[in-house]
Structures are given as structure tokens and as C-alpha cells.
Amino acid sequence: MKKIITISREFGSGGRFIGEELAKKLGFAFYDKDIIAQVAKETGLSEKYIEKRGEYAPTKNILSYSFIGRDAQGSSVDDMIYRAQRNIIRDIAEKGNCVIVGRCADYILRNRDDVLNVFIHGNEPEKCKRIMELYEKTEKEALTLMKDTDKKRSINYAYHTEQKWGVSRNYALCLNSSILGYEMCIKIIKEAIK
Amino acid sequence: MKKIITISREFGSGGRFIGEELAKKLGFAFYDKDIIAQVAKETGLSEKYIEKRGEYAPTKNILSYSFIGRDAQGSSVDDMIYRAQRNIIRDIAEKGNCVIVGRCADYILRNRDDVLNVFIHGNEPEKCKRIMELYEKTEKEALTLMKDTDKKRSINYAYHTEQKWGVSRNYALCLNSSILGYEMCIKIIKEAIK
Numbered sequence: 001m002k003k004i005i006t007i008s009r010e011f012g013s014g015g016r017f018i019g020e021e022l023a024k025k026l027g028f029a030f031y032d033k034d035i036i037a038q039v040a041k042e043t044g045l046s047e048k049y050i051e052k053r054g055e056y057a058p059t060k061n062i063l064s065y066s067f068i069g070r071d072a073q074g075s076s077v078d079d080m081i082y083r084a085q086r087n088i089i090r091d092i093a094e095k096g097n098c099v100i101v102g103r104c105a106d107y108i109l110r111n112r113d114d115v116l117n118v119f120i121h122g123n124e125p126e127k128c129k130r131i132m133e134l135y136e137k138t139e140k141e142a143l144t145l146m147k148d149t150d151k152k153r154s155i156n157y158a159y160h161t162e163q164k165w166g167v168s169r170n171y172a173l174c175l176n177s178s179i180l181g182y183e184m185c186i187k188i189i190k191e192a193i194k
Numbered sequence: 195m196k197k198i199i200t201i202s203r204e205f206g207s208g209g210r211f212i213g214e215e216l217a218k219k220l221g222f223a224f225y226d227k228d229i230i231a232q233v234a235k236e237t238g239l240s241e242k243y244i245e246k247r248g249e250y251a252p253t254k255n256i257l258s259y260s261f262i263g264r265d266a267q268g269s270s271v272d273d274m275i276y277r278a279q280r281n282i283i284r285d286i287a288e289k290g291n292c293v294i295v296g297r298c299a300d301y302i303l304r305n306r307d308d309v310l311n312v313f314i315h316g317n318e319p320e321k322c323k324r325i326m327e328l329y330e331k332t333e334k335e336a337l338t339l340m341k342d343t344d345k346k347r348s349i350n351y352a353y354h355t356e357q358k359w360g361v362s363r364n365y366a367l368c369l370n371s372s373i374l375g376y377e378m379c380i381k382i383i384k385e386a387i388k
Contacts, residue, residue, distance in 0.1 A: 116373075121363055166362050169315055173382075174368035179310070180386055188367075188382050192374055 002116040002193040003096040006105040008157075008165070011149040012127030012142075014177045015120035018185050019099045025190065029098040035088055042084045045077070053081055055102050055156055082160055102153075106170060107161035116193050119171040120185060126178035196310040196387040197290040200299040202351075202359070205343040206321030206336075208371045209314035212379050213293045219384065223292040229282055236278045239271070247275055249296050249350055276354055296347075300364060301355035310387050313365040314379060320372035 005022065009015020016032060023030035040047045082104075089108045092098055093115070106117040124146075131142035157165040168174050173192055175185045199216065203209020210226060217224035234241045276298075283302045286292055287309070300311040318340075325336040351359040362368050367386055369379045 119362055119368075168313055168360050168362045168365075168368035169370075171362075171368070172370045172373040174313075174362035174365070176363075176366045179366040184386060184388075188385060191382060191385065192378060194378075 002114055003098075004093050004109060004112065004115040005099045005189065005193065006109065006115060006117050007099060007101045007120060008106060008118070008171070009101070009120040010122060010127065010166070011146050011153070012131040013120045013122035014130060014182050014185075016101050018120055018177065018182055018189070019101045021182070022186050022189055023099040025186065026099075026193075027097075029092075029095070030101075031089075031092055031098055032101045035085060035092075035100075035103060038088045039081060039084045042088070043080055045081070050081055053078055055153055104157060104160050107157075107163060116173070116189070117171040118189055119166060119168075119174040120177050121166065121174065122176055123178035196308055197292075198287050198303060198306070198309040199293045199383060199387065200303065200309060200311050201293060201295045201314060202300060202312070202365070203295070203314040204316060204321065204360070205340050205347070206325040207314045207316035208324060208376050208379075210295050212314055212371065212376055212383075213295045215376070216380050216383055217293040219380065220293075220387075221291075223286075223289070224295075225283075225286055225292055226295045229279060229286075229294075229297060232282045233275060233278045236282070237274055239275070244275055247272055249347055298351060298354050301351075301357065310367070310383070311365045312383055313360060313362075313368040314371050315360065315368065316370055317372035 005019070005028070007015050007019040009018075019032070020030050022028070036047050036050050039045070039050045043050070085103050086108050089100060089103065089105050092100065093109050093112060096114070106115070109115045124143075127146055128139060128142045131137055131146055132139060135142070135145070137145060154165040157163065163170050166174075173189065175188060177185050180188070199213070199222070201209050201213040203212075213226070214224050216222070230241050230244050233239070233244050237244070279297050280302050283294060283297065283299050286294065287303050287306060290308070300309070303309045318337075321340055322333060322336045325331055325340055326333060329336070329339070331339060348359040351357065357364050360368075367383065369382060371379050374382070
């Protein structure tokens with residue numbers, strides 16, 4: 001039985017919702033915004049800044065990112081946030097029975113054998129519709145936001161993990177929520193941890 | 195309810211076994227070697243040749259492949275095999291209720307909405323062990339055969355589909371059979387077609 005479920009997700013795929021519902025059904029702790037608050041406490045940075053940078057840095061390209069805003073040890077603020085996130089995620093995992101969304105948790109916890117890594121993705125029309133509704137965007141805005149967010153998540157993941165985001169081999173389960181539906185995704189993950 | 199399940203699989207992941215067991219449990223037709231026999235009949239080529247080329251051509255690189263052995267219409271033997279496979283897979287799909295392993299069936303049937311595409315992958319040690327047992331190979335031989343076969347499948351898939359093999363977005367479900375186990379994979383796919 002796996003005690004920790006990590007969920008990586010495309011923007012608009014409902015991965016966060018699936019994770020939260022799954023945690024409720026299993027009676028597991030759910031970590032998403034909590035991690036932000038803890039990183040803020042540990043680093044002294046604002047929650048808003050961490051929310052923006054924690055999954056989406058480096059924002060432009062890795063080369064320029066490498067030389068900007070580094071401290072005396074050669075670390076950037078983004079590296080500092082990542083290190084704080086990593087320590088917090090490791091502590092959370094020690095407590096067991098939880099669902100963790102995003103933040104390279106799959107990679108951070110790769111040496112544990114009680115973790116099930118899940119990737120939730122979906123079809124463009126369904127993801128776009130969800131973003132339009134949730135964030136009150138036009139179709140064009142939703143599409144731009146979707147592509148931009150996924151691109152940033154993908155770069156962030158590659159930078160910290162040296163793995164490629166969304167490639168099936170990094171996850172025990174990859175589910176297309178547009179084809180399967182959210183309820184079926186929850187059901188499958190519940191089944192898979194047994 | 196999906197009526198057609200396509201299974202793409204890494205060599206040694208047990209994807210073929212999973213597909214066959216799944217078909218038995220669902221009372222679905224199972225297509226693998228049958229397709230080879232039909233392609234042989236249609237093209238006049240030997241079954242042995244088709245087995246070798248049907249999923250594994252082009253073998254070296256796409257550029258050299260493009261200029262060798264083409265007929266008057268500019269088609270290679272491999273293109274001819276692919277076209278025959280495509281027609282047979284489309285006919286099979288028309289009959290419904292079946293599991294089809296490999297042969298770009300996911301891509302060939304992409305315009306149907308009664309198809310569930312699955313990718314089965316696994317961890318190297320488990321896949322290697324299976325290949326050693328099934329094909330009576332040493333560890334070194336099994337590892338070479340595994341990498342070589344997957345490379346060929348990947349090139350073949352890219353050539354015919356212009357998609358990347360094993361990238362989660364091409365499939366409704368990607369399952370790691372080493373982590374989940376074969377029985378769980380079968381259970382999850384059975385659940386997912388509902």
C-alpha cells in the first residue's frame with residue numbers, strides 16, 4: 001500500500017481537484033497551498049511571491065536565470081525556494097498518508113518506495129473550457145494562460161530534476177482526465193495504491 | 195463504453211500479456227499475430243518478414259530509408275506493409291470489441307471515439323528479468339535486445355505517426371507494470387473502458 005501520492009498536472013486538467021477529492025476520500029492530508037505558507041515562513045519571502053515562483057521559475061531561459069540574483073554561495077532566490085520546498089516535502093512525506101500536488105514532489109521523493117507518482121493531463125478543448133470558467137477568461141486568454149503555465153512548469157521541472165515533464169516513464173500512472181473523467185481518475189488512483 | 199483497446203508497450207513490460215489476459219476477461223477479440231498473417235496474405239510477403247519489419251522499420255535512419263527499395267509510386271516495401279496493416283486494423287475496428295497490440299493502432303484509429311489508447315511501460319530490472327526468462331537470454335543480451343527493440347519501435351512510431359512514442363498525451367492511460375503489477379494493470383484498464 002502506497003502512503004504518499006504525488007500529482008503532477010497540466011494546467012486546466014483538473015489535477016488539483018482530483019488530488020483534493022482523492023485525499024478527502026482516502027482520509028489523507030492534502031498539500032498544496034500549505035506548502036507555500038511553510039516555504040514563506042522558512043524563507044521570509046511573501047506567500048504571493050512563492051506561489052508565483054515556486055513552480056514557475058526559471059521563467060525565461062535557464063542560461064540567463066543562472067547568473068541573476070545569486071547570493072554569496074552562488075544560489076539564486078529560486079534555488080532557495082526550491083530547497084525550502086524540498087525540505088518541507090520531505091518532512092511531509094515522513095508523516096505519511098498524504099496527497100501532494102506539483103512542486104517536483106515525485107522527483108524529491110524518488111528514493112522512497114511508498115510513493116505513487118501520477119500525471120494528469122487532458123485535451124485542449126476541455127482544459128480550455130475549465131480555465132475559462134475557473135479564472136473568468138476568454139477562450140483566447142485561457143489558451144495563452146494554459147500554454148504559458150505548462151511551459152513554465154515544464155522548464156521548472158526540467159531545471160530541478162533533469163527529467164522531462166509529462167513523459168510516461170517518470171510516473172506510475174498517467175491519466176487523461178478529458179477522456180476518463182475526474183471521477184474515473186479518482187477511482188483508478190484509489191485502486192492503484194492498494 | 196469503449197469497444198476497442200489499443201496497447202502500445204515497451205519491450206519486456208508485459209504489455210502483450212496484459213492485452214491478451216484483458217481480452218480473455220472481457221470476452222474481446224485479441225489481435226497480434228493475426229494481423230501479421232493477414233498482412234502476409236494481402237502483400238504476398240512472408241509472415242516472418244512482416245513480423246520483423248511491421249513494427250521495426252525503418253531500422254537504421256529515416257533519411258537512408260527514404261531512398262531505398264521504393265516502387266514506381268515512390269513507396270517502399272515498409273510503406274506497403276504499413277498500408278496493409280492500416281487497412282486491416284481499420285477493418286478489425288469496424289467489427290468492434292477487441293484489443294490490438296502495437297502497430298501504431300492508436301494513431302491509425304485516432305478519428306474514432308470508441309477507442310481507449312493504453313501505453314504499458316516498466317522499470318529496467320523487471321523488464322530485463324522478464325526478457326531473460328521468456329527469450330532465454332543473459333542479462334547483457336536481454337538489456338541490448340530491450341534497448342534495441344524499443345529504439346526501433348520508437349523510430350517506427352515517429353515515422354508513421356509524427357508523434358513521440360511513450361509521451362503521455364498520446365494515450366488515455368499510461369501504466370508502469372513494474373510498480374502496479376500485471377493484475378492491477380488489467381483491473382485498471384477494465385475499469386477505464388466503462
